Amino acid sequence: MHHVVLERWSRGASPLHRRDPRAKFAALLVFLVVLATAHRDLPLLAGAFLLLLAATLLWARVPLAGALRRAALVLPFTLLAAALCWFGGDPARGLHLVLKSYLSALAVLTVVSTTPLPLLLRGLELLGAPRFLLMVAQFLYRYLFVISEEAQHMRSAAASRGFARRSGGFRAAAGALAVLFARSYARAAEIHRAMLARAFPGRFHTLGALRFRAADAAFLALAALAPALIRAAIERLA
Amino acid sequence: MPRLIQVHNLSFRYEDGTPALRGVDFHLEAGESVALLGSNGSGKTTFVMHLNGLLSGEGSVEICGLPVRKANLPAIRRKIGMVFQDSESQLFMPTVLEDVAFGPLNLGMTREDASSAARAALDTVSMSAAIHRAPYHLSAGEKKRVAIAGILAMNPEILVLDEPTTFLDPPGQRALAELLARLPQAKVLVTHDAALARSLCTRAVFFQDGRIAAEGPVQEIVNRFGWDFAGEPSKSAQ
Amino acid sequence: MGVGVHIYDGFLSTPVWAAMDVAAVPAVGYMVRRAQRQFDESRIPLLGVMGAFVFAAQMINFPVGIGTSGHLVGGALLACTLGPAAAGVVLCAIIAIQALVFQDGGILALGPNLINMAILGVLAGYLPYYLWGGTPWRKFAIFAGGALSVMVSAILALAELLISGVPMSHSVVGVSLALFLVSALLEGAITLAVVQALEAIQPGFVRQPAAGRSFARGALGLAAVVLAAVGFLFASTAPDGIESLGHATGMDHVRRLFTTPLAGYQLALYGDPWLRKTAAGLAGIAIVYGACLLIGRGVARRGRA
DSSP: OHHHHHHHHHTOOSHHHHSOHHHHHHHHHHHHHHHHTOOSSHHHHHHHHHHHHHHHHHHTTOOHHHHHHHHGGGHHHHHHHHHHHHHTTOHHHHHHHHHHHHHHHHHHHHHHTTSOHHHHHHHHHHTTOOHHHHHHHHHHHHHHHHHHHHHHHHHHHHHHTOOOOSHHHHHHHHHHHHHHHHHHHHHHHHHHHHHHHTTOOSSOOOSOOOOOOHHHHHHHHHHHHHHHHHHHHHHHHO | OOOSEEEEEEEEEOTTSOEEEEEEEEEEOTTOEEEEEEOTTSSHHHHHHHHTTSSOOEEEEEETTEEOOGGGHHHHHHHEEEEOSOHHHHOOSSSHHHHHHHHHHHTTOOHHHHHHHHHHHHHHTTOGGGTTSOGGGSOHHHHHHHHHHHHHTTOOSEEEEESTTTTOOHHHHHHHHHHHHHOOSEEEEEOSOHHHHHHHOSEEEEEETTEEEEEEOHHHHHHHHTOOOSSSOOOOOO | OTTSOOOOTTSSOHHHHHHHHHHHHHHHHHHHHHHHHHSOGGGHHHHHHHHHHHHHHTTSOEEOSTTOEEOOOOHHHHHHHHOHHHHHHHHHHHHHHHHHHHOOSOSTTHHHHIIIIIIIIHHHHHHHHHHHTTSTTHHHHHHHHHHHHHHHHHHHHHHHHHHTTOOOOHHHHHHHHHHHHHHHHHHHHHHHHHHHHHHHHOGGGSOOOOTTOOHHHHHHHHHHHHHHHHHHHHHHSOTHHHHHHHHHHOOHHHHHHHTHHHHHHHHHHOOOHHHHHHHHHHHHHHHHHHHHHHHHHHSOOOOOO
16 A cells, blocks of 8 residues: 555655654745745746755655655646646646646655654644644554555455445445444544553653754755755746 | 452443343462453453453452552552453554553653663563564564563553454464463463463363353363364363 | 545645635634543544544445446544534544645645635534434435535635636536535435444444534524635636626625625725735635634534543
């Protein structure tokens, strides 16, 4: 499944992997804003940004072709929107749309492929995002594939019994979902029992605080300046 | 010196009124290992959940002399550690280390102490290499060992294991048996595995319809109730 | 497609995504605080696992004719089993994971996506149940909740794209709306079918609408959300869209709501047509947002957690 690849990439040991997730996320935001607010010379800017991200991915020892392919997941939808713009008489907007959304996805991927998700969530918490929400996301991610596998098994079991394609199929699917819902609820109860059995006091404690080091500050400064300078240079020279 | 576990006349009904336990008496001495045998639905799991206050019925349950009451639960859950049947629901934190440290942190240890306790426990179960791995990717046997480590890190006096060999292949079962044999804590072992019961436990109790029908040496109980699948059909006595 | 219509980075104009990112912060914060009041930290795993359920639910196909099938989107289902605030929090987590891990939706676009789907979509999905869940109209309420949750999120997304200047002729908008309607009806049917199947397994899963609820406020809230979404859409298309709607249906109050105050506003402050449209659109969002704040404050406390 998709995420397995991402998990593997995110547990690498490059210098970028070792940077504080807060620095990486802040740098990502700067990049995205610089990209989103750009309106001039976009193809040139896009090319430069693509090189910047590719260089970053290579430095992080993340498989470049794999990353480029994965970012292309956005293309089916964005190309459709671009076609809409083309027929609507604004092909330039269509091009901008495709370039910006692809580069955004690639930029996000650069962060997520070098930061294990729970660590990224902890960084977001320290940046001020609501802890309750982030912990829900953490548990969601933990059990995402467990529940998906259960759904997969139910689907295979149904298929092997010759799933009807009429309204019987609709009712059966609803029944399957209800069962999956009930199983998920039951699993949540099991998790709760396991928490209580280990003396859960009502509030989660975290093991590690994050340490923002000089290297992180240097990375952030560099990563924030680079896209801004590139864009300024292109808009001045082009 | 009070007994580790002292249960007198424990009864419990489910929400719909069906009786699950009918006047169960049970005790556990220091250093003892007792096997709980019996059919599915005979009350074994329901019974053990009364030992750490996950369920609450009529009658008396005392752990190391402490009555199982809301006020005593934190202390009781420190003394009695429970390993549930499904490790997937027990290892709910993002990484192995964070999960094993969950208990120690709940007991009020500092981050450093909790981390050390976790590492020591993982060493005991030979899972030190997995410290930063995500539980989802571990094998069933590895998950079980990490779950046990999560309990050991809290330094309990009693280990309760609910059908620990479920999901394990024969080598996994053997490794688990060897691990459990090394652990000095008193144990309550809910199991269908007569061989495991024989190798680890001095005594067995047989649950039937919410009561303890018989108690005695493991082999005697196994023979009496035909609880051994050794390839030869045994007479199922009543 | 996931939980609905996800907007990617690069689609929306800067004032739109920036304003919605800013608006999303207090909105999400408010919803999280409400959820926390009903569900303490020990319920976090439940919300997480139910979020995982929604993801996994995409794998179950609901056959609807030759070769096509639909999937559960889930906002309304979560709302009537977990309550609207918790459902909203779960959807926020889902949308965030989708954007980060699956590149499904943008990061700067998180504000619009969260507001469209996790906040307003969930609210629109819950209000019919809140109003009619305890009456003989229950089945209709559940169906309507499912349909509205999809319809409202989709309309809002469409409107945001329009005011950002994505060129869509009236016929394209019409076709999109028709497609959304089909999705919405399907979601309604699926939500109803799943709720019924759930009740067959265990009635306790689906909450009873809280006693002491205020019908008037709920009805007002529902009307406000639906009208505002629809009105916002028309405000974001050419102004004469509103005129023709007003004439065709006699809904003059819609016209008054959106054209007159905004027209004066536009003429007074902005000469630029693009800015005019954006301002009108953003004002529409603000109306919907304000309506929801009021609904959130006024709606009766939920029952048990």
